[in-house]
Amino acid sequence: MPNNTFYNEILTEHNIRPFHKKKLENPDFTLEGVNPSCGDDIILALKVDDGIITDGAFEGDGCAISQASCDMMLDLIIGKPKEEALELADIFLRMIKSKITDEEKDRLEEAGILEDISHMPARVKCAVLGWHTMEEIFKGATEGSATTEDM
Amino acid sequence: MSIDVNAIRKDFPLINDEVAYLDNAATTQKPECVINAIADYYRTSNANPMRGLYKLSVAATDAYENARAKVASFINAKDPSEIIFTRNATESINLVAETYAKASLKQGDTILISIAEHHSNLLPWQKICAENGCKLKYIDTDDQGKITIEAFKEAVTPDVKFISITHVSNVLGTKNPVKEFAKIAHDNGAVILVDASQSVPHIKVNVSDIDCDFLVFSGHKIYAPMGIGALYGKKELLESMPPFLRGGEMIDYVTRDSATFTEVPHKFEAGTVNVEGAAGLAATIDYVNAIGMDEIAKREDMLTDIAFRKLSEVPHVKILGSSEASDHHGILTFVIEGVHPHDIAYIMDSDNVCVRAGHHCAQPLMKHLGVMSTTRASISFYNTEDEIERFVRSVAGIRSKMGYAE
Ligand SMILES: Cc1ncc(COP(=O)(O)O)c(C=O)c1O
Numbered sequence: 001m002p003n004n005t006f007y008n009e010i011l012t013e014h015n016i017r018p019f020h021k022k023k024l025e026n027p028d029f030t031l032e033g034v035n036p037s038c039g040d041d042i043i044l045a046l047k048v049d050d051g052i053i054t055d056g057a058f059e060g061d062g063c064a065i066s067q068a069s070c071d072m073m074l075d076l077i078i079g080k081p082k083e084e085a086l087e088l089a090d091i092f093l094r095m096i097k098s099k100i101t102d103e104e105k106d107r108l109e110e111a112g113i114l115e116d117i118s119h120m121p122a123r124v125k126c127a128v129l130g131w132h133t134m135e136e137i138f139k140g141a142t143e144g145s146a147t148t149e150d151m
Numbered sequence: 152m153s154i155d156v157n158a159i160r161k162d163f164p165l166i167n168d169e170v171a172y173l174d175n176a177a178t179t180q181k182p183e184c185v186i187n188a189i190a191d192y193y194r195t196s197n198a199n200p201m202r203g204l205y206k207l208s209v210a211a212t213d214a215y216e217n218a219r220a221k222v223a224s225f226i227n228a229k230d231p232s233e234i235i236f237t238r239n240a241t242e243s244i245n246l247v248a249e250t251y252a253k254a255s256l257k258q259g260d261t262i263l264i265s266i267a268e269h270h271s272n273l274l275p276w277q278k279i280c281a282e283n284g285c286k287l288k289y290i291d292t293d294d295q296g297k298i299t300i301e302a303f304k305e306a307v308t309p310d311v312k313f314i315s316i317t318h319v320s321n322v323l324g325t326k327n328p329v330k331e332f333a334k335i336a337h338d339n340g341a342v343i344l345v346d347a348s349q350s351v352p353h354i355k356v357n358v359s360d361i362d363c364d365f366l367v368f369s370g371h372k373i374y375a376p377m378g379i380g381a382l383y384g385k386k387e388l389l390e391s392m393p394p395f396l397r398g399g400e401m402i403d404y405v406t407r408d409s410a411t412f413t414e415v416p417h418k419f420e421a422g423t424v425n426v427e428g429a430a431g432l433a434a435t436i437d438y439v440n441a442i443g444m445d446e447i448a449k450r451e452d453m454l455t456d457i458a459f460r461k462l463s464e465v466p467h468v469k470i471l472g473s474s475e476a477s478d479h480h481g482i483l484t485f486v487i488e489g490v491h492p493h494d495i496a497y498i499m500d501s502d503n504v505c506v507r508a509g510h511h512c513a514q515p516l517m518k519h520l521g522v523m524s525t526t527r528a529s530i531s532f533y534n535t536e537d538e539i540e541r542f543v544r545s546v547a548g549i550r551s552k553m554g555y556a557e
Binding site for chain 1: 494509510524553
C-alpha cells in the first residue's frame with residue numbers, strides 16, 4: 001500500500017523548483033524522451049567539452065517523479081566525465097530494477113531516494129526517463145527521440 | 152421507490168466503506184447475482200451451445216438466446232436477431248467497420264466522427280479511410296464540451312456517408328442529442344452508429360426511439376463480466392453485410408471451395424460463443440431493471456451534482472467540459488494546477504480513493520482541450536455522499552502534499 005511520505009520534501013522541491021529546468025544556449029546534444037503510456041515528455045540538453053559534461057538542462061512536462069528524477073540526475077552529472085555519468089545511469093537503472101549496494105546508492109546522492117519506485121511498476125518509466133534519455137544521447141543518438149517503451 | 156444504498160452496497164463484494172471506487176467509467180464492480188449467474192451456468196447448463204442435440208446443449212443454447220432476448224428488450228430493439236454478441240464495444244465497432252463500412256464506402260466518401268471519441272471509435276475508421284480512400288472528418292466540441300444540433304447539421308455535408316459518434320463522452324460526460332443526430336444523418340442518406348458504452352449503464356437507452364442504425368456497448372461497464380459486449384444493428388443492414396470472422400457456427404453449408412452463411416445474428420458469431428458472459432449480462436439486466444434505470448439515473452445525477460459543486464470550490468482545480476453539473480452524467484474530469492495527474496491518482500490511492508489518470512484513450516480530445524492528461528472520477532449509483540466527500544477532501548489536500556504553500 002503506497003503512502004504519502006513517498007512525496008517527500010526532496011522530491012517535491014525538485015519538482016516545484018527544478019534548478020535545471022530551463023533552456024540551454026548552444027547545447028552540444030539535445031534529445032527528447034517520451035513516456036507514451038503517461039505522457040511524460042522531456043527534452044534533455046547537454047554541453048560536453050573534452051568528454052566532460054560542463055552544463056545541462058531540461059524542458060518539458062510530466063509527473064513529479066519524472067521531473068524531479070531528471071533534475072537530480074543533472075545535479076549529479078554536471079561536471080563529471082560522460083563515462084562516469086553512464087556508470088551512474090547504470091547504477092540508477094539497476095537500483096530501480098532490482099538491488100544495488102550501499103556504496104553504489106551513496107554515489108547517487110539525492111537520486112537514491114527514488115529506490116522505492118521499484119515497488120511501483122506503474123511509475124518506473126517516469127523515474128528512468130531522464131536517465132534513459134541521457135544514455136541514449138551518449139550511445140550515439142544526437143537527434144530524434146528516446147522512449148521508455150522498451151523498459 | 153428510491154434506492155436503498157446500504158442494501159445495494161451489500162450486493163457488491165468489492166464495494167465497502169474503506170475504499171471509494173470512483174473509476175466506474177473504466178469498469179464497474181459486479182454484484183453477487185451476476186457472479187452467481189456465471190457460476191450457475193457452469194453448474195447447471197454448460198455444454199457447447201448450438202452443436203449438440205442433447206438436453207444440456209439445449210440448456211446452454213437457451214441461456215445464450217435468453218440473454219440475447221433480454222438485451223433486445225433492454226434497449227428496445229424490435230427483434231432479438233438484431234443483437235449480436237461480441238467481446239466489447241471495441242469489437243462491436245470493428246465489426247461494423249470491417250463489414251458494413253469496408254464493403255459499402257467508396258473513394259471520396261467521408262466518415263464523420265467527433266473529436267471526443269474514444270480511440271475505439273477512431274482507430275477502426277482511420278483504417279477504413281486508409282483502405283477505402285475515404286476521408287475522416289472530425290466535428291469539434293464547443294467550449295462547454297458540447298456538439299450542438301446546428302454544428303452537427305453543418306458537418307453532415309453530402310459526402311458524409313457514415314457517422315460514428317458517442318452517446319455520452321467518457322471524458323467530459325456530455326450527452327449528445329443522438330436522436331436528432333440520427334434524423335439529420337438519415338435526411339442526408341448517411342448511416343449512423345452510436346457508441347453507447349457510457350450511456351447504457353446510466354440512462355435508459357431506446358434504439359427504436361433514437362432510430363440509429365447501429366449501437367454498441369460493453370457489458371463490463373454495466374456490472375456484467377468482462378468479455379461480453381453487444382452490437383445492435385437494424386435487421387436490413389445486418390442482412391446485407393458480409394460476415395466478420397469465419398469459422399464454425401456461422402455457416403449453412405460448406406463445400407471444398409465455398410460456404411453459404413447462416414442468418415443473422417449467427418452469421419456474425421463465428422466459433423464457440425461466450426455463454427457465461429451472456430448469462431452474466433442477462434443477470435445484470437434483471438438486476439438494474441429491478442432497481443429501475445430511472446432511479447439509477449436520478450441517484451447518479453444527484454451524486455454528480457454534489458461532487459461537481461464541491462469540487463468546483465476547491466482552489467486550483469479546474470473541471471473540464473460543461474459548467475453545468477447536469478451535463479456531466481457521472482463523469483468529472485479535472486486538472487489541478489501544478490500537479491501532474493499521475494501524482495494525483497497516486498496520492499488519492501493512498502487516501503483509498505480510486506480514480507483514473509491519463510489521456511483516457513482520447514488523445515485527439517486532450518489535444519483539442521489543450522491538456523496533456525487529466526484525472527477522472529466517475530460515479531455509479533452504489534457510491535455514497537460520504538465517498539464524494541472523501542474524494543473532494545483528498546483532492547483538496549493534494550497541493551500541500553506536493554509541497555505548495557497553499
Ligand atoms: C465511450 C467509450 N467507447 C468505447 C470504449 C471501449 O470499451 P471496451 O474497452 O470495453 O471495448 C470505452 C471504454 O473506456 C468508452 O468509454
